[in-house]
Amino acid sequence: MVLTRTSRSATADARASRMESLDIEALYRRYGDLVQGRCRSLLRSEQDAAEATQEVFLRLWRYRDSFRGEASPTTWLFKITTSTCLNRLRTRRRHPEELVDETPQLAGPRDALVSEIEARQLLNLLVEEEDERTRAALVYHHIDGMTHDEVGEMLGISGAAVRKRIAVFREKVRGRLPGLEGS
């Protein structure tokens, strides 16, 4: 089982640290495809996706005690990965000199419900949105196909609040999101 707790009382430090290092690998092998695929499809840069994946696993490692108790580890990772990528997109936009090589062909799993072009349009416009939860709401709804209520559950707000945030954003970017205008 992946999430075995390492015993600290009975083992030497060296062994404990070796076990911990096995643990992070086990976690990575189990969940890495979800995280990496998500990072690739949201970031479109192999290097950025690798760094973001690493960042997510660092956080997972930090919070592994609480992660162990999660009813749905994939939900936890999905949220953390999404917020990590969206933060990174904004940082990249603000500091274009730090831009890494873009690899347009790079793609994560084609599990999105919108076309590549529509997803790119949305992600490019998202950097203009200040509010982190609204950014996440837009991705969950438009790219991942969650209903307003499902998004609300992810973000801890009501479905109505999600609907409103999305509507306000769409009004702001009216005419610049042709692929998603009708959805």
Added chain:
Amino acid sequence: MSHLNTLVLHQLRYGELRGDALLRANEHLAACETCSSRLRAQEAERAAFVAAPVPDAIRAIGATAAPVRSWWRDWLPLAGALLAAASLSLVVREVRTDGVTSPEVATARPKGELPAVEVWVKRPEGTRPLREGEPVGSGDRIQLVYDPHGASAIALAGRDGSGRIEVYTTNAPTGIGLVRAPFALTLDDTPGSQELFVVGSDRALSEDEVKEAVAGAVHGARVGHVVLRKREGGGRR
């Protein structure tokens, strides 16, 4: 009929769906080519992933002195910024050198939590968290990663061995969870320790106010702080 959302497909693959949810998902997949093909795409990604080696940078995470203490159990994932101030001293301890002062925190600490700070360093194997006691030297590229803990404004500043305070930005990104500073720092050869500060506040501070906050004045600011240990001779390893 609305499609299965991306997360539900992951949950299905990972065996997290139960009861009605599982039944509904399977019924939908049997009838919907779009969703079956999305699920196949995830499975193909999984197959390619399993065949690839674990990156060194991921292994390195397990090798860091990761903070796992009982109080971490209180942490509620995604409930926002809930890391205790203890996380700061813990992170700081990872990079503090012997003989260097403990993190300074304004004594009349304002409401709210200190921003947690950590330092990542660029190494040949990738950018990774600085390890406990690991020295840095001139030419090293480092990246600050911090948790704003709900602060509305974040400023980043440094103090070098000569005591000079430099404000890098008064307008760093905020957000929930760990945030990367919008730039990397390249260390110069100024002797002595290099300190880094993450100043969180409920309003944007001026550069002077940030300098004062770093020096110990309050201004409603919460100051997270790390001290980098400089390598003997200052050179790159």
